[in-house]
Amino acid sequence: YDDRDGKIWMDGTLVEWRDANVHILSHALHYASSVFEGERCYDGKVFKSREHSKRLLKSGELMDMDIPYTVDQIEAAKKQVLDVNGLTNAYVRVLAFRGAGEDMGVAASRNPIRMAVTAWEWGNYYGDAKMKGAKLDIAKWKRPSPETIPVAAKAAGLYMICTMSKHAAEAKGCSDAMFLDYRGYVAEATGANIFFVKDGEVHTPLPDAILNGLTRQSVIGMLKDRQIKVHERHIMPEELEGFEQCWLTGSAAEVTPVGQIGDYHFEVGALTREMSDAYEKLVRS
Ligand code: PMP
Numbered sequence: 194y195d196d197r198d199g200k201i202w203m204d205g206t207l208v209e210w211r212d213a214n215v216h217i218l219s220h221a222l223h224y225a226s227s228v229f230e231g232e233r234c235y236d237g238k239v240f241k242s243r244e245h246s247k248r249l250l251k252s253g254e255l256m257d258m259d260i261p262y263t264v265d266q267i268e269a270a271k272k273q274v275l276d277v278n279g280l281t282n283a284y285v286r287v288l289a290f291r292g293a294g295e296d297m298g299v300a301a302s303r304n305p306i307r308m309a310v311t312a313w314e315w316g317n318y319y320g321d322a323k324m325k326g327a328k329l330d331i332a333k334w335k336r337p338s339p340e341t342i343p344v345a346a347k348a349a350g351l352y353m354i355c356t357m358s359k360h361a362a363e364a365k366g367c368s369d370a371m372f373l374d375y376r377g378y379v380a381e382a383t384g385a386n387i388f389f390v391k392d393g394e395v396h397t398p399l400p401d402a403i404l405n406g407l408t409r410q411s412v413i414g415m416l417k418d419r420q421i422k423v424h425e426r427h428i429m430p431e432e433l434e435g436f437e438q439c440w441l442t443g444s445a446a447e448v449t450p451v452g453q454i455g456d457y458h459f460e461v462g463a464l465t466r467e468m469s470d471a472y473e474k475l476v477r478s
Contacts, residue, residue, distance in 0.1 A: 200277045202270045202310040207277060213309065220291035220301045225350035227290035228252035228260075231384070231444050232271075233476070234312065237281040239271060240444070240476040241407050245287070246271075248347060248407070253289055255343040258306050260289045270310045284315035284445060290349075318384075318445040322368050323469075326452025326461045327441065329382065330362035331430070332370035336380040336402050344402050355383035369441075371454050374402040379428040385443035387451075388412065389436035390464050394422040396436070408442040408472070415471050421464070433457040440465045448472045 199210035221227040229252075230245045239245070246267040253260040262270075271285055287310050294304030317323040334354040337344065342351060358370035371387060374380040379398050381387055386409040389396045395416055397409070416423050439451035439459040448469040450461040 199313075200274065202274045202308075204307050204309070207273065213311070215290075215307075216293040218293040218297055220293065220296070220304050221349065223297075224291075224299060224301075225348070225353070226256070226258065226301070227288060227349040228256055228258065228347055229289070229349065230285075230287040230347060232285040232287070233315075233444055233447075234275055234280065234283045234285055235476045237275075239275075239285060241411070242268060242271065244407050245444075249287055249289060252346040252348055253306070255346040256348050258289060258291060260306055260308065262289075262308055267308075267310075270308070271312070274310045274312045278312055280312050280314065282314065283312045285310065285312045315445065317449075318443070318447070319368050319441075319449045322452075323447075323449050326450040326459065327368040328366070328452060329454040330358075330365050330367040330370045331455045332358035332372045332383075333361070334358055334372065335377075336372045336374040338375045339402060341375070345404065347404060352383075359383045373430060374398075376402070376427075377430070378402075379430055379433070382441050382443075382446075385441035385446040385449070388440050388442065388468075389428070389433075390438035390462065391436050393464075394424065395464075396424045396426065396428060396432075398428055399425050406443055408444055408447070411475060412442050412448065412468055412472065415468065415475065438462040438465045440468060442472075447476075 196211050200207040201210055201213040203213055230249045232239050232245045243264055246264045250260055289308045291301055292305045292307045296304055319327045362370040369382045371382050372380040381403040386406045413423050441449045450465045451459055
């Protein structure tokens with residue numbers, strides 16, 4: 194994947210895709226000191242671009258990383274990468290990380306915070322599940338308490354159990370895993386938020402131990418515009434039995450229907466379809 198044509202923005206300049214390397218002693222590789230964003234560009238415009246850039250800076254702040262760029266500079270970098278690679282519909286990955294430097298221990302406040310922006314074409318995050326409904330495993334790991342790690346940060350360290358859980362899910366023939374949180378409440382998938390439908394009303398976990406996704410917020414807004422009741426609340430896993438529909442939201446996942454979680458089954462129903470279509474319209478409007 195690294196040996197291809199294209200340009201990547203690194204620390205203020207464009208470098209060849211195949212030369213976008215870091216030193217093996219980069220702090221981030223050893224201690225997960227990195228934060229990132231996943232965004233999508235639709236017809237030449239990155240959806241909620243500034244919100245993503247602001248969240249990146251916020252994640253840095255939460256993780257004690259002083260990212261040396263402003264929102265405007267990050268916006269300019271994204272535009273430059275999309276333009277130079279001739280991309281109008283693409284996934285955009287912005288990464289800020291602690292590089293190699295004076296320190297190689299856990300503490301490395303003197304090491305530079307570096308940034309890179311990459312963009313590439315990426316189709317449906319869950320492949321054909323987008324049409325027929327994804328099958329999810331229930332992860333054996335739990336989303337951590339906000340007293341364990343800043344859960345509002347989109348930080349690499351929070352993704353280790355995501356990778357482990359998604360690998361385990363895929364080994365069972367599932368597309369993804371759904372996490373419970375440290376209290377046992379329904380939380381989120383490994384890279385997406387989760388919604389349920391029952392009796393024409395929508396239920397979704399409170400964002401108190403999960404990432405309050407930008408897509409989640411857009412979808413809640415669209416539901417409220419339609420006068421559909423949205424209950425943001427703690428959801429027990431046993432409640433899955435009574436839910437009729439389920440979908441995931443995320444910048445990469447967009448709105449993806451869920452057909453099954455563990456032994457619980459859901460229909461890909463009208464509201465799920467409506468939200469998926471409405472989101473597609475919204476991002477291109
Ligand atoms: N939860 C997790 C763990 C994620 O990685 C993501 C993707 N960023 C989301 C939720 C959804 O966030 P967003 O809608 O902002 O992409």
